[in-house]
Amino acid sequence: MSTKKQARAHAQREQRKYEARQAAKRAKREHRIRIVAAITAGALVLGAASTLIVMAVTNDDEVTxxxxxxxxxxxxxxxxxxxxxxxxxxxxxxxxxxxxxxxxxxxxxxxxxxxxxxxxxxxxxxxxxxxxxxxxxxxxxxxxxxxxxxxxxxxxxxxxxxxxxxxxxxxxxxxxxxxxxxxxxxxxxxxxxxxxxxxxxxxxxxxxxxxxxxxxxxxxxxxxxxxxxxxxxxxxxxxxxxxxxxxxxxxxxxxxxxxxxxxxxxxxxxx
Missing domain, CATH: 2.40.100.10 (Cyclophilin-like)
Structure with missing residues (x-):
């Protein structure tokens, strides 16, 4: 295989690895979002929404x-x-x-x-x-x-x-x-x-x-x-x-x- 073909093949492999890592990151993020959504829904059903205030309330302090x-x-x-x-x-x-x-x-x-x-x-x-x-x-x-x-x-x-x-x-x-x-x-x-x-x-x-x-x-x-x-x-x-x-x-x-x-x-x- 020529040097150019080797370089191209290497670049393709690296690109596939990068895409796989990005897909894994997206999967983790989506999994975390689903968990938070499930916890929120459960808390509301149980009438315990107050336990989520820390996650939901916006900080009112102005950041200078x-x-x-x-x-x-x-x-x-x-x-x-x-x-x-x-x-x-x-x-x-x-x-x-x-x-x-x-x-x-x-x-x-x-x-x-x-x-x-x-x-x-x-x-x-x-x-x-x-x-x-x-x-x-x-x-x-x-x-x-x-x-x-x-x-x-x-x-x-x-x-x-x-x-x-x-x-x-x-x-x-x-x-x-x-x-x-x-x-x-x-x-x-x-x-x-x-x-x-x-x-x-x-x-x-x-x-x-x-x-x-x-x-x-x-x-x-x-x-x-x-x-x-x-x-x-x-x-x-x-x-x-x-x-x-x-x-x-x-x-x-x-x-x-x-x-x-x-x-x-x-x-x-x-x-």
Missing amino acids: TPEASDTTPSATASANPSADSELELTTGWATSPTPPDPSLAEDREWEATIATNLGDIAVTLDGVNAPQATASFVALAEDGYFDQTECHRLVTDGIYVLQCGDPSATGTGGPNYTYGPIENAPTDDVYPAGTLAMARRGGDAESMGSQFFIVYEDSTIPSDAAGGYTVFGQVTEGLSIVEGVANAGTITGEPDGQPAQSVIVNEVSVS
């Missing part, structure tokens, strides 16, 4: 959009992410006013692969010590929320992080919900290389959404009035990919900005 900090992995959350990013969030957990329940993390360690245009980054997710963050990340990943998103921020001085998880790639996007409190933050403010943690707004422990950061070099990130940053995972393979992005610097050459080497998250798979 403060300036992002220049020295911390901050996320400027939006009360209406789709308005900022022109995304149409019509299905899945991203449209929910409340985050996935921490019990979805199943009190266990998860394996995940962040497949990027530069290669795969394998991580473990800590559903034991950071159940809320893990439950949110897993639910969004299974919905395909992170697919085809761009990592929007690289910091190369003071702290050493690559920030991703915003579909708008502006630092203002996220799901319809935010959550807290902070989980599993290091008491000494030291985040070792390979740490996977949640970004949030400065001084707001309840402002986490979908934006996360990967620490590619040991970093001391000072706690603020709200505390530290939720550590919910660890890179096990592929950290060299992030290190290569860091070596390329930012588009402007400044120590904090958009990576010069574009990083596209093709999909995130979990097991």
